[in-house]
Amino acid sequence: MGKRILKHAILGLLSKKDMSGYDITGEFKEEIGQFWSAKHSQIYIELKKLLSENLISQYIEMSGEKLERKMHRLTSEGKKELEQWLVVPDETIETEKDVFILKLYFIKHIPKDKVEALFRNQFNIRSAKLAYLREQYQQIFGEQHPLEIDADQLGHYFVLTKAISREESYVKWLEQSLEIIKKREY
Amino acid sequence: MGKRILKHAILGLLSKKDMSGYDITGEFKEEIGQFWSAKHSQIYIELKKLLSENLISQYIEMSGEKLERKMHRLTSEGKKELEQWLVVPDETIETEKDVFILKLYFIKHIPKDKVEALFRNQFNIRSAKLAYLREQYQQIFGEQHPLEIDADQLGHYFVLTKAISREESYVKWLEQSLEIIKKREY
DNA sequence: CACGTCATGTAAGTTGTTACATGATTTG
């Protein structure tokens, strides 16, 4: 048996408001997508499973004349399942896979100028991500003190600050490491 | 077509020295396992594929009287394939999945005392990991200056420092966030 | 009216996990 994380991620998203498969797909392109995501093809299949497990119910909302939005709502069973899952501490943490670092492990086989190009590429991607996350933070929380943040927004606050912290640390490490590369003869 | 990352990870590991499937499994339990890993069941299958693609060759080494170690060695084709893969910059970065943060996003549905327990659990796991990584660093590099590290060890150096940096940042964020949780009434 | 987005789904293939299966070697 797998850990059924997508199942619970969807239940969690539906706990905020009713959503269509399309809406859920969109959520995974926002901040929470920094920590979990799935493609629409997987989401539609999972929604069917959740329906058959009676954890969610479905109703149709019309978007215009003919375009159907299949909306999904947590059942009380679904809410219970979510609440139970949330409080279980995870004993193991999965490998946070990172192909760039994997490649660096084999740096011996990369020509020096190519190493610098790889670093610059990562630096650009990570910096852009960091800038985007900081902008999001500004827009949502501005200069608000964490103790004054609305309870409804607290989850969002933690996800954003964690993502920002992760990228800040990544960029810093990239800068330091590139300095070392540049100074070394190898 | 997938990105065949395990394929290239194995080619990379074999570029250092000949290894058995068991050895490779072991490597993924060491530092590089912080950034990529696979189970033995997947590794044996991948080795077969690499053999059929002529990227590696196989020979038998005896370990005792009857116990066979099937050793694998990069072919020149395999080395070429590795070197080509290493220099291609990755334009997209995959989601670094983290179930703890996913759960936190739904903090609204977690009782306050359980939140603290979840945080403490993560703190313990991450701190232990950090301590282990720092110990590894000390053992391998001691007080050595990064500019004096042997070229053969440079990949190892970057992987270790990145892992340490990641966990330091994680632990720091956990501490700050737990403080906020404790101070808030919610 | 073309293009981008909204909206849902299936099919085929790849990757990854857990469990099943077996036997040898080493160490206390």
Place this chain on the structure above:
DNA sequence: CAAATCATGTAACAACTTACATGACGTG
């Protein structure tokens, strides 16, 4: 001699990706 580790493999299942497939709606 028991338990841990060494060593290799297969089977079944679960998770994930890419491509295929279709059609509606809104805006310039």
